[in-house]
Amino acid sequence: MVVPNGGGPLYMALTNETIKDRLVAKFGEQLSHFEEPYGLLTFEVPKELNLKVMQFLFDDEELHFQFLTDLTAVHYPDQVGRELAVVYHLHNLTDNIRLRFKVFTSIEQPDIFTATQLYSAANWMERETYDFFGINFVGHPNLKRILNVDEMEYFPMRKEFPLEDQTRIDKDDAMFGRGGHIQ
Amino acid sequence: MSTEHHIKLPEGSIEKTTTTLNLGPTHPATHGVFQNILELDGERIVSAEQTVGYIHRAFEKLAERRPLYQITTLTDRLNYCSSPINNMGWHLTCEKLLGVKTPKRVDYLRVIIMELSRISDHLICNSVVGVDSGAFTGFLYVMQYRELIYEIYEEVCGSRLTTNMGRIGGFERNFTNVAWEKLERFMAEYPAVLKEFEHLFNRNRIFMERTIGAGPISAERALNYGFTGPNLRAAGVDYDVRVHTPYSSYEDFEFDIPVGSTGDCYDRFLVRNGEMWQSLRIIEQAYRKIQDMKGAEADVYHADAPEYYLPEKKDVYTKMEALIWHFKIVMGETEIPPGEVYQAVEGGNGELGFYLISDGGRTPYRLHFRRPCFIYYQAYSELTKGAMLSDAIIVMSSLNLIAGEMDA
Numbered sequence: 001m002v003v004p005n006g007g008g009p010l011y012m013a014l015t016n017e018t019i020k021d022r023l024v025a026k027f028g029e030q031l032s033h034f035e036e037p038y039g040l041l042t043f044e045v046p047k048e049l050n051l052k053v054m055q056f057l058f059d060d061e062e063l064h065f066q067f068l069t070d071l072t073a074v075h076y077p078d079q080v081g082r083e084l085a086v087v088y089h090l091h092n093l094t095d096n097i098r099l100r101f102k103v104f105t106s107i108e109q110p111d112i113f114t115a116t117q118l119y120s121a122a123n124w125m126e127r128e129t130y131d132f133f134g135i136n137f138v139g140h141p142n143l144k145r146i147l148n149v150d151e152m153e154y155f156p157m158r159k160e161f162p163l164e165d166q167t168r169i170d171k172d173d174a175m176f177g178r179g180g181h182i183q
Numbered sequence: 184m185s186t187e188h189h190i191k192l193p194e195g196s197i198e199k200t201t202t203t204l205n206l207g208p209t210h211p212a213t214h215g216v217f218q219n220i221l222e223l224d225g226e227r228i229v230s231a232e233q234t235v236g237y238i239h240r241a242f243e244k245l246a247e248r249r250p251l252y253q254i255t256t257l258t259d260r261l262n263y264c265s266s267p268i269n270n271m272g273w274h275l276t277c278e279k280l281l282g283v284k285t286p287k288r289v290d291y292l293r294v295i296i297m298e299l300s301r302i303s304d305h306l307i308c309n310s311v312v313g314v315d316s317g318a319f320t321g322f323l324y325v326m327q328y329r330e331l332i333y334e335i336y337e338e339v340c341g342s343r344l345t346t347n348m349g350r351i352g353g354f355e356r357n358f359t360n361v362a363w364e365k366l367e368r369f370m371a372e373y374p375a376v377l378k379e380f381e382h383l384f385n386r387n388r389i390f391m392e393r394t395i396g397a398g399p400i401s402a403e404r405a406l407n408y409g410f411t412g413p414n415l416r417a418a419g420v421d422y423d424v425r426v427h428t429p430y431s432s433y434e435d436f437e438f439d440i441p442v443g444s445t446g447d448c449y450d451r452f453l454v455r456n457g458e459m460w461q462s463l464r465i466i467e468q469a470y471r472k473i474q475d476m477k478g479a480e481a482d483v484y485h486a487d488a489p490e491y492y493l494p495e496k497k498d499v500y501t502k503m504e505a506l507i508w509h510f511k512i513v514m515g516e517t518e519i520p521p522g523e524v525y526q527a528v529e530g531g532n533g534e535l536g537f538y539l540i541s542d543g544g545r546t547p548y549r550l551h552f553r554r555p556c557f558i559y560y561q562a563y564s565e566l567t568k569g570a571m572l573s574d575a576i577i578v579m580s581s582l583n584l585i586a587g588e589m590d591a
């Protein structure tokens with residue numbers, strides 16, 4: 001059985017505006033920072049709502065975001081109280097449209113609800129995110145390190161672990177366009 | 184360490200206790216460094232627990248300290264059976280961030296290289312499925328054509344396995360005549376070889392008995408597990424990044440997406456074979472499109488983006504502008520816009536995604552690789568539950584698990 005390629009991007013019935021409108025109608029002001037960098041709908045979800053939003057995106061008869069493309073985290077040490085961002089990329093394969101949303105959390109209490117009930121794929125992605133950023137995925141069935149050794153005591157992708165010895169003075173981060181050392 | 188030490192035997196078992204078997208990390212049949220702790224009831228698998236990370240090399244961390252053009256070498260080492268796809272995926276990501284538009288000829292050259300690597304990737308996977316089911320001949324037979332593909336790589340970029348091919352904006356040099364000759368030879372000779380390969384396997388009774396029904400997965404489960412690429416298509420879902428989100432002018436080509444139905448080893452094998460035929464079709468179309476180009480268009484091999492495209496070395500030594508740009512790029516003096524990009528390509532194993540956050544610095548603020556292998560390997564315990572030990576091996580090879588991609 002083969003499926004012919006009609007050429008060009010497939011069926012884009014659902015648009016970013018429709019998705020945004022449906023989300024806003026459901027969750028109102030709680031979702032913020034709607035943007036479209038390079039055409040990909042991006043927004044921010046409060047951390048206690050991440051699972052509800054995902055469930056809505058999954059179940060809604062129009063949205064069908066039932067494929068978890070990617071799950072990872074980013075560390076912003078300068079944003080006090082919201083240092084860690086968990087980034088989800090979802091894909092609606094029926095309408096062939098993607099979206100991205102972020103959940104910010106403080107580094108002192110990095111608890112985020114797990115997506116493993118919805119997506120089996122989230123299991124290892126969350127373990128990886130925990131392994132490197134220390135995000136505690138609440139409700140995860142087996143939250144332990146995956147790529148690093150079990151004995152490791154820190155979360156290496158956080159920005160406080162620079163790649164090079166920061167006491168060196170012959171190499172400055174200014175060379176990398178940021179000016180000064182990362183503290 | 185396995186957490187489930189006291190696994191109950193299935194009902195009706197004649198064994199007194201389950202047997203724990205460590206398959207890997209350096210077992211010859213795992214084709215890569217990863218471990219499986221299997222609990223066996225006689226020869227049936229009660230549960231499997233995967234351990235990965237043996238060759239984790241912290242690419243995402245390393246990338247935060249490297250300028251964009253130096254990250255290409257890291258991507259080589261993800262899925263090293265099809266490094267050029269990873270390289271091109273990375274260049275496409277950078278080009279998306281930087282807003283570099285590549286000429287059609289560059290796109291087509293990339294398509295040729297990417298489809299060649301898809302063939303070499305699938306070729307290894309399928310012939311290794313053969314080896315694991317006891318048929319060594321196919322593996323040896325096709326190896327010389329993988330060799331020919333590697334020779335084409337060598338002509339294009341100088342290396343074979345970890346290619347570091349191309350640059351942001353195009354290729355480091357034009358394809359040589361030898362490269363074209365080798366490509367023509369490949370296009371002429373390979374169809375007969377692939378046909379012979381299919382004759383060896385497709386209706387081979389032993390091969391069919393070994394693979395049909397081994398490690399099946401439903402479309403629904405496959406999607407839930409985040410499967411992409413041939414493994415998802417074998418389960419019956421016609422998702423292909425080349426068609427759904429075309430990049431590098433894939434929309435200009437006519438090709439089909441082969442799909443299976445049961446998602447077992449045999450379907451995965453057939454889908455990969457089908458994809459090799461489609462890749463050949465694409466290569467032929469791209470070749471013809473490039474041959475039909477005339478005038479200045481027919482020689483171009485990189486975008487006109489001097490602020491990001493590392494100039495050719497001989498120009499650096501002889502031309503003032505090239506020297507200046509070379510210096511600016513290497514010293515990080517060119518402007519990198521802040522932004523957030525997700526770019527996916529159809530890798531040998533599925534959707535290979537690059538999630539790049541730039542803060543305007545010379546290096547990425549954050550770079551994350553969506554590695555298809557890593558994501559679908561977690562389904563392994565579900566795929567092998569209740570299967571025989573020998574199926575565990577063949578399921579592993581038919582999933583095409585590449586340790587480099589898994590561990591990043």
